[in-house]
Amino acid sequence: MNESENIINCPNCGRIIPAEKGKRRNHCPGCLAAVHAEEDGGCGGIMEPVSVWVKEGGNWEIIERCRLCGEMKLVELEAGDNPVKVLSVASKPLSMPPFPIEKMEELTRIMGGQGEIGGYDREQGE
Numbered sequence: 001m002n003e004s005e006n007i008i009n010c011p012n013c014g015r016i017i018p019a020e021k022g023k024r025r026n027h028c029p030g031c032l033a034a035v036h037a038e039e040d041g042g043c044g045g046i047m048e049p050v051s052v053w054v055k056e057g058g059n060w061e062i063i064e065r066c067r068l069c070g071e072m073k074l075v076e077l078e079a080g081d082n083p084v085k086v087l088s089v090a091s092k093p094l095s096m097p098p099f100p101i102e103k104m105e106e107l108t109r110i111m112g113g114q115g116e117i118g119g120y121d122r123e124q125g126e
């Protein structure tokens with residue numbers, strides 16, 4: 001087997017992705033991007049990490065989404081993956097909530113009452 005065939009540059013950040021035990025890594029340890037490999041039925045596009053999934057037993061997997069065709073797949077976290085990048089992917093939804101963060105306080109207060117979202121707050125409002 002030709003060792004150099006397994007050493008590729010990351011198409012996303014340009015970093016050299018070293019082969020481990022003669023096996024090509026399935027994602028870049030630096031930016032966590034992967035290639036939607038054509039030999040696996042993919043389109044050849046870049047797959048970027050969009051989230052993290054914690055399996056039973058506490059094992060982490062990265063959810064990758066293809067920029068070209070939108071297909072998603074799971075890749076296992078590997079030794080040497082950039083922990084800062086992994087955590088930033090994992091916390092991304094929390095830093096960009098789909099609602100105004102100041103509403104959280106109001107929601108918590110409302111739900112703290114009877115454990116359901118009620119309207120007493122609104123009635124007192126005006």
Ligand SMILES: [Zn+2]
Nearest residue numbers: 010013028031
């Ligand atoms: Zn990369």
Ligand SMILES: [Zn+2]
Nearest residue numbers: 036043066069
């Ligand atoms: Zn694709």
